Amino acid sequence: MKKNLLPIEAIAAKLDLPEDLYERRSPVSAKLSLELLNDARFDRGGKLILVTATTPTVSGEGKTVTSIGLVQGLETIGKRAILTSREPSLGPVFGMKGGAAGGGHSQVEPAEKINLHFHGDFHAITSAHNLLAALIDSHLFHGNALDLDPDAITWPRTLDMNDRALRNIIVSVTAADKKQRDGSNRPSGFLITAASEIMAILALASGREDLRARLARIVIGQNRKGEPVRAADLKATGPMMALLSEALLPNLVQTTEGTPAMIHCGPFANIAHGTSSVVSQRMGVRLADYVVNETGFASDLGFEKYMDLVSPLSGIKPAIAVLVTTVQSVKQQAKGDLGDLKDEFANLEKHIAIVRSFGLPAVVAINRFPDDTEAELDKLRAFCEARGAAFALSEAFALGGEGAAALARKVVEVIESNPNVVLTSAYANGDSxxxxxxxxxxxxxxxxxxxxxxxxxxxxxxxxxxxxxxxxxxxxxxxxxxxxxxxxxxxxxxxxxxxxxxxxxxxxxxxxxxxGAMMLMPGLPKASLALGIDVDESGEITGMQ
CATH class of the missing domain: 3.10.410.10 (Formyltetrahydrofolate synthetase, domain 3)
Structure with missing residues (x-):
């Protein structure tokens, strides 16, 4: 697809952003100023739309495509809208799942750059995490004044790549004839950057001072008295702040149709809290009437964590949930058959119930794939009708905003019909x-x-x-x-x-x-997507999915 992207100044103009509130990083991307959070000119009171899904197949169900299509669809029907989405990790990009910039006529652009090294945010997070790890080992080497227990250090190292060989390692290797120091030959490991606590901290921080306080509170292990030792005890807060200062600023880009989008932070939902930064979402509701925010994987993962963790910690209250499902997801969960509406749709029914259990109204987005038959789609529609669930077909991949306009209208209709949403949680704060x-x-x-x-x-x-x-x-x-x-x-x-x-x-x-057997450092599959990625003679990246 030929990409005719708008200059970033045109995207900023859609949001009425003056030049002093964003910093251009390329002709089509920028970093946003934190001053936006307190600027009285921006307070539109936008509605936050959470996008989640039914249990995915290995290739995913197009939740990102649907999120991007929905924000384009909202603009298509005349609404001021913005997307807040996560930055992709290199692990899936080169692994099995591929990039996370959408696809077809519903992508965030520049897609290749967003999927690779985008504005250096992941590099900054990786560096800050590994700086703390290096300071720990340096402290042990130079006398261990804090009396750290080397066997109780819990802070690992991190890398933004699927690399199973680094799950379990030995650090500070010392030969038998050399002087043994505290921490010599101790076991450790790597986790993927998206699972780093630094990633979670950056995504949850409300601003620079909150970021500083959270970094200081990191517990890296304990001393020999059994007391917790924090990053602040190692005087690590300042240098980590320096590495993360620019990464804290949300990234402004656009969709394939020129709709504004913020791409910021990328915690995984299966091993972290799985949503974009609190800063970007707070900016979004100040800048637009509707903010489309994706939560990772299905409603039992990113969505639950948003409702039980992110919303209470941040104070951000969503107005509606969009539940993405597909024929292929329902088929897989039903072991290949779409026969009995009662038994074969149990997974979809459970996810609808999960969303409703938190007090949110829901719209089921049926993401159409090319091989779906009308008979299969009709069964999905019939099931939603039978359960009293609002629904709409989405064809965002093939048709962009026009293909998601019906979904956008349905979402607006349901929001306007439910002005007084009262959110609930799965547990109480005081529970053990x-x-x-x-x-x-x-x-x-x-x-x-x-x-x-x-x-x-x-x-x-x-x-x-x-x-x-x-x-x-x-x-x-x-x-x-x-x-x-x-x-x-x-x-x-x-x-x-x-x-x-x-x-x-x-x-x-x-x-x-x-x-269960959850790993915090994934591994590459036998046939990695990396093997099909290259650069052509003009310098364009090819083969990225």
Whole structure:
């Protein structure tokens, strides 16, 4: 597709942005000033639209395409709208899933640059994370004045790439005939940058001072007395702030149709909280009447975390949820058949129930794929009608904004019909961690019970002693099932959520609950998408999906 992108000044003009509130980074992209958050000229009170989905297939269900198409569709029907979406990680770009800039006639542009090294944000996050890791090992080497327990250091290293070989490593390797120091030959590992606590902190920070406070609160391990040691104790806050200062600023770009879009931060929803930055969303509701914000994977992951974690921490209250589904998703969850509306649509029905359980009205977006038959689409429509769920067909990939105009009208109609939304949560702030995990497992996932490993129990007891026992939770689990087993399809019941470990993200402000065999550093597939990516003679990147 030939791309005729508007200059970034034209995108800024759509939002009435003066030149002093954005900094041009290329002819078609810019960084936005934090002054926007307090500028009295911008306070439109926009409605936030959360986009989520049913349980995805390996290739995804086009949730990003639908989000981009929806914001284009809103502009098509005459509304001032803006997209807030996450920055892609290189792991999926070169792995199995591919890029996260949309596709067809509904992309964010410049798509190739957004998918690769965009404005250096991921580099800054990776560098800040690894700076703290280096300071820890340097502190151990130079005498360990804080009396850090080398066996209890929990801060890993990070890399924005799927690399299973780095999951488990040995650091500070010392030969047998050399002087042994604290920290010599200690086990550690890497996680992917999207799972870094620095990524979560940047995404949740409300501004520079909040970012500074969150970085200072990071717990990197404990001393030999069993007391927590923080990044502030290592005097790491200032240099991390320096690395992250520019990365805190949201990125302004456009869609294929010239609709404004902010792309900022990229926490994964299966191992982190999975949505764009709080700063970008707060700017969005000040700049536009409708803000389309994607949450990662299905409603049991990014959406639940938004409602239980992001919304309470940020104060941002969504007005509606758009639930993306496809014929292929329903088929996979029904093991290949679209026969019985009661049994074969159990997964879609469960996701509709999850959205409604938080008090949000929902619109089901049926994302049309080329191979879908009218008979299959009619069955999806019939199911939505039978369950009293608002729905609309989306053809954003093929037709852009025009293909999502019907969805946009339906979303506006449902928002206007529900002006007094009262949000609820899966758990209460005062619940213990075990109570929080149990309530999410039972109310959202459909589990009967939870089972904690001895390691998880020990971790929770330690965090409670340190005063973190009532933090919100962020459950890391497979995206391919409502359960912790990717092979359990549909809406399984009668199962137990197995909690293998719990880690502390004190700076981000939550406990990470690891369920099942979840890995925080993914690996590349046998046939990586990287093998088809190249650069042609003119310097254009080719083969990116």
């Amino acid at each position: 961690a075990v109570e929080k995990i149990t309530k999410v497992a039972q109310k959202i996932y459909g589990a009967d019970a939870i089972e904690l490993s001895e390691r998880a129990k020990e971790s929770l007891a330690r965090f409670a002693r340190w005063g973190f026992g009532e933090l919100p939770i962020c459950i890391a689990k497979t995206q391919y099932s409502l359960s912790d087993d990717p092979k359990l399809l549909g809406a399984p019941t009668g199962w137990t959520l197995h909690v293998t470990d719990v880690t502390l993200s004190a700076g981000a402000g939550f406990l990470v609950v690891i369920a």
